[in-house]
Amino acid sequence: MSVKLYLAGPDVFLPDAREIGRHKRQMCREAGFEGLFPLDNDDALANDPAAIFATNCAMMRQADLGVFNLTPFRGPGADGGTAFEQGYLFARGKPVFGYTADARPYCQRVPPISTASGPRRDADGLLIEDFGLFDNLMLARAIAESGGTLSAMASADGRTDPAAFDAFAACLDAVAAFLRHRAL
Amino acid sequence: MSVKLYLAGPDVFLPDAREIGRHKRQMCREAGFEGLFPLDNDDALANDPAAIFATNCAMMRQADLGVFNLTPFRGPGADGGTAFEQGYLFARGKPVFGYTADARPYCQRVPPISTASGPRRDADGLLIEDFGLFDNLMLARAIAESGGTLSAMASADGRTDPAAFDAFAACLDAVAAFLRHRAL
Numbered sequence: 109m110s111v112k113l114y115l116a117g118p119d120v121f122l123p124d125a126r127e128i129g130r131h132k133r134q135m136c137r138e139a140g141f142e143g144l145f146p147l148d149n150d151d152a153l154a155n156d157p158a159a160i161f162a163t164n165c166a167m168m169r170q171a172d173l174g175v176f177n178l179t180p181f182r183g184p185g186a187d188g189g190t191a192f193e194q195g196y197l198f199a200r201g202k203p204v205f206g207y208t209a210d211a212r213p214y215c216q217r218v219p220p221i222s223t224a225s226g227p228r229r230d231a232d233g234l235l236i237e238d239f240g241l242f243d244n245l246m247l248a249r250a251i252a253e254s255g256g257t258l259s260a261m262a263s264a265d266g267r268t269d270p271a272a273f274d275a276f277a278a279c280l281d282a283v284a285a286f287l288r289h290r291a292l
Numbered sequence: 293m294s295v296k297l298y299l300a301g302p303d304v305f306l307p308d309a310r311e312i313g314r315h316k317r318q319m320c321r322e323a324g325f326e327g328l329f330p331l332d333n334d335d336a337l338a339n340d341p342a343a344i345f346a347t348n349c350a351m352m353r354q355a356d357l358g359v360f361n362l363t364p365f366r367g368p369g370a371d372g373g374t375a376f377e378q379g380y381l382f383a384r385g386k387p388v389f390g391y392t393a394d395a396r397p398y399c400q401r402v403p404p405i406s407t408a409s410g411p412r413r414d415a416d417g418l419l420i421e422d423f424g425l426f427d428n429l430m431l432a433r434a435i436a437e438s439g440g441t442l443s444a445m446a447s448a449d450g451r452t453d454p455a456a457f458d459a460f461a462a463c464l465d466a467v468a469a470f471l472r473h474r475a476l
Contacts, residue, residue, distance in 0.1 A: 182414070185372040195378065195382075250376065
């Protein structure tokens with residue numbers, strides 16, 4: 109039985125979502141894993157959010173661990189649905205691994221306003237979390253606490269690839285290393 | 293023993309986070325609940341993300357249910373840390389309630405580009421989830437599946453209040469109704 113990886117991320121919203129899902133599942137197979145890719149865009153479920161939700165939760169319960177595309181989505185942080193799923197899997201005691209095509213720490217993703225003193229804030233006065241982590245501390249710490257790792261890697265061509273294939277490949281290597289170590 | 297509500301949200305990043313936390317805990321007390329407010333900005337923990345993470349998770353495990361401020365944060369969707377916590381509490385079988393000062397469905401929060409046919413997409417080509425839900429379906433469906441409700445309410449003065457006090461008050465009423473119903 110292959111180890112099952114739940115492949116979460118905003119990939120389902122990308123123009124070529126189906127092809128991305130196929131490619132990532134193929135990369136999983138080549139690494140000896142089975143990739144479970146959410147079915148947001150499966151025709152049979154496409155118009156039924158309750159069915160998509162139930163299917164995604166069932167896949168998460170089946171999975172041995174989670175691999176999360178945490179590349180920023182419509183803002184400086186990870187997609188909310190992906191963050192929800194990370195919390196879900198973490199709460200169920202599964203290791204969670206992250207990857208992102210944006211290698212900057214969160215505090216460099218949000219432009220600060222200049223202030224004489226005090227913590228960094230954005231133009232709306234909102235605090236810019238500044239722990240040197242890539243995103244909100246709950247997401248970052250869950251990865252570390254669960255035994256997972258974050259693979260943060262800008263794309264080789266310097267453009268941000270929202271599917272983050274380079275970082276995904278690195279993340280699969282990290283999962284393989286984790287499993288080898290655990291098996292020892 | 294009061295019912296314990298975990299009060300999640302990006303409130304901890306607002307300029308007056310401490311005062312908001314005090315006010316929301318006071319509103320909980322007046323409704324007969326105990327509000328547990330994350331300690332992101334507690335001085336003793338302020339520089340230690342691992343300690344903040346552990347404290348937040350311990351508070352979530354203590355809580356009887358979760359009340360989530362899902363008002364958009366730095367983009368059209370909920371704060372990622374808040375979404376993570378929603379997934380965490382949902383996975384532990386706790387009812388999750390949401391509230392937001394932005395009463396629009398998600399598909400109205402993101403400007404679409406004009407296309408002749410096919411699903412609505414934004415200027416980056418990303419699919420705009422269009423189920424008439426207020427945010428990503430995982431967040432919306434978890435509320436419904438857990439027995440919770442969403443309280444979506446623009447502020448009375450027409451401006452978006454990131455602390456969403458009006459919607460929070462409505463949400464506490466919904467929690468009280470839920471508990472009365474469950475006790476029958």
